[in-house]
Amino acid sequence: AQKVTQAQTEISVVEKEDVTLDCVYETRDTTYYLFWYKQPPSGELVFLIRRNSFDEQNEISGRYSWNFQKSTSSFNFTITASQVVDSAVYFCALSEASGGYQKVTFGTGTKLQVIP
Amino acid sequence: DAGITQSPRHKVTETGTPVTLRCHQTENHRYMYWYRQDPGHGLRLIHYSYGVKDTDKGEVSDGYSVSRSKTEDFLLTLESATSSQTSVYFCAIREDGYNTEAFFGQGTRLTVV
Numbered sequence: 001a002q003k004v005t006q007a008q009t010e011i012s013v014v015e016k017e018d019v020t021l022d023c024v025y026e027t028r029d030t031t032y033y034l035f036w037y038k039q040p041p042s043g044e045l046v047f048l049i050r051r052n053s054f055d056e057q058n059e060i061s062g063r064y065s066w067n068f069q070k071s072t073s074s075f076n077f078t079i080t081a082s083q084v085v086d087s088a089v090y091f092c093a094l095s096e097a098s099g100g101y102q103k104v105t106f107g108t109g110t111k112l113q114v115i116p
Numbered sequence: 117d118a119g120i121t122q123s124p125r126h127k128v129t130e131t132g133t134p135v136t137l138r139c140h141q142t143e144n145h146r147y148m149y150w151y152r153q154d155p156g157h158g159l160r161l162i163h164y165s166y167g168v169k170d171t172d173k174g175e176v177s178d179g180y181s182v183s184r185s186k187t188e189d190f191l192l193t194l195e196s197a198t199s200s201q202t203s204v205y206f207c208a209i210r211e212d213g214y215n216t217e218a219f220f221g222q223g224t225r226l227t228v229v
Contacts, residue, residue, distance in 0.1 A: 009156075021211060035218075043223055044217075044223075045208075047217040047221040081138070093218075095215075103161065104210070105161065107158055108157060108158035109158045
């Protein structure tokens with residue numbers, strides 16, 4: 001069974017600090033995808049990034065970067081120079097086949113508070 | 117924005133009454149999902165659908181049923197609502213394929229009193 005663990009329940013940082021959100025996953029499949037979503041205080045869920053299981057290159061998008069390591073089954077998310085607008089709950093998710101059909105499993109989320 | 121709407125957005129109901137939440141999409145995506153969001157539990161999958169009349173259970177399906185008679189609609193029914201089903205419910209849609217991201221509705225806040 002697939003599982004996603006986000007051990008950090010809540011993190012508080014002061015604006016302009018860097019912060020890393022951890023995500024550890026479990027799967028038996030060799031083909032799978034990992035995702036990060038953001039849920040700001042307004043409540044909607046917004047897609048941030050996807051990564052497939054065969055691509056371990058790190059990705060950077062502005063102040064955001066993602067570090068995927070299959071050896072440790074981790075897909076961590078770093079925000080550089082955090083801003084108040086980054087305050088949100090962040091979810092890591094795993095997509096794999098289950099009997100041939102695609103389930104998406106989410107972690108419990110990490111609530112990030114950026115203090116001005 | 118992906119065309120996905122949930123109704124109602126808010127509902128208060130009494131214990132023991134049936135409740136149906138609706139998810140409607142205009143994207144013609146194959147996959148539709150119902151999740152519930154609770155503090156400390158994140159998003160938990162209730163049921164999902166991979167086509168018309170094709171559904172399967174998620175990790176917290178007890179007390180819930182679903183139906184998908186048309187591609188665009190995915191209904192979640194609480195046959196006899198309980199206080200433990202007080203939650204925020206999200207519907208999501210995805211195109212077929214491992215690499216496709218999910219698009220979420222705005223959520224339905226359900227309170228069972």
